[in-house]
Amino acid sequence: MYIGVDVGGTNLVVGIVNGEGDIIAKAKCPTDTIKPPKAVIGDILRLAAEACEKAGVNKAEIKSFGFGTPGTIDFEKGAVINSPNIPLMNNFPLRDTIQAEWAIPVYLVNDANAAAFGEAFAGSAKGCESMVMVTLGTGIGSGIVLNGKLMMGFNHIGAEIGHTVVVLDGWECNCGRKGCWEKYASASGLIALTREKMEANPDSKLWEIAPTLEAVDGKTAFAAAAQGCSAGKAVVELYLDYLACGVGNLVNIFQPQVLCIGGGISNEGDALLLPLIARVEKGSFRHPKNNTEIRIASLGNDAGIIGAALAEV
Ligand SMILES: [Zn+2]
Structure with missing residues (x-):
């Protein structure tokens, strides 16, 4: 025990x-x-x-x-x-x-x-020798398991995938860099993208779901998109582009058997997963038969x- x-x-x-x-x-x-x-x-x-x-x-x-x-x-x-x-x-x-x-x-x-x-040992990537997990929360938490072991670098402080840059000179991150992946593809990133769209579209349905900018959360844009709101759909599409950019990078570097997505945004299930998979299929190196499976994490906390x-x- x-x-x-x-x-x-x-x-x-x-x-x-x-x-x-x-x-x-x-x-x-x-x-x-x-x-x-x-x-x-x-x-x-x-x-x-x-x-x-x-x-x-x-x-x-x-x-x-x-x-x-x-x-x-x-x-x-x-x-x-x-x-x-x-x-x-x-x-x-x-x-x-x-x-x-x-x-x-x-x-x-x-x-x-x-x-x-935990996900590699007993969860959505159980039995996989190599996997990557990204957790979409306030930031992007990430971990890499290779040959059954965590890959943390010589000094044990990797793997901070959320602080890899996807937008040169982009939004400022508290790590000191600009344009870090987590600024765009975390739950906080989705909230920022949603607010930006709401300010530019005062008549959109997004305002019915979140009456104030403070009321916006990680579900707002997905809920609006599901109700046919074009501004909501545009936010979700842009968010998925940013998410797929980082996921595609990870697939190209590590070619893990499974890449699993956790955190609050992963509760969107197929509305997140299916368009993400389609984007990553287009934007990553493909093997003729064996390719990374992208899954939702199964163990929560x-x-x-x-x-x-x-x-x-
Ligand atoms: Zn950063």
């Missing part, structure tokens, strides 16, 4: 995961963004004990403790360098502090990488827990 922790912006979730990638039990509490690190670790250890009890698992049966956390991981130090959800956790010796309490291996994995590994528990084991 293995412990996987998902350090989310809303909740801290601890799961007990078996070697098959099944979550046996979970325990969670709200993420307190201003708590000192030692108190957060106290919460995590309490949740771990609670999850063990729910699962009927003895502490001695737990082989390792894995953290899936946003931010850049300092692998050698066992710390998170820039922790967006819990800023006080920056540079805190997370691995050593947990290890002092539970004398078992403790691993830190970026949350997007953890989610990719559980992917991060399973991946955190098993990625480094």
Whole structure:
């Protein structure tokens, strides 16, 4: 049995995961963004004990403790360098502090990488030696699994596919570059594209679905398009072009067996998937028989827990 922790912006979730990638039990509490690190670790250890009890698992049966956390991981130090959800956790010796309490291996994995590994191990890309996952949320989270292992670069901080440029001198990104893929193809990107279209089209149906620009979300344009709104359709088409641009790049570099799409926008299902597949088929290098399958991720937030528990084991 293995412990996987998902350090989310809303909740801290601890799961007990078996070697098959099944979550046996979970325990969670709200993420307190201003708590000192030692108190957060106290919460995590309490949740771990609670999850063990729910699962009927003895502490001695737990082989390792894995953290899936946003931010850049300092692998050698066992710390998170820039922790967006819990800023006080920056540079805190997370691995050593947990290890002092539970004398078992403790691993830190970026949350997007953890989610990719979870989908590869037990989800939509189960059984695939090579896969890429992109999560369309506030930004674009991404992870690459090659030969059954996460590809994270020599310094363990890859794979930040969301910060590859698709528009030269495009919209400014908080990473310091301009025109990053996530500025256009994340949920935030779709919202920005929708608002831009609404401002230019004061009579469009988009305004019926979202009465103010603040009310726009990742569903607005898809909902308008489904109702026949031409402005909504134009936003969705443009969004899909940006999304397919990055996905085509990934297919051309990695030729993964499966590329899976997660995050809030993936809830659009076939309205997203089918036109995306058609675009990528046209815009990527094709093998005569075997080509990358693009799928919707299947595990939701559980992917991060399973991946955190098993990625480094
Ligand atoms: Zn960027």
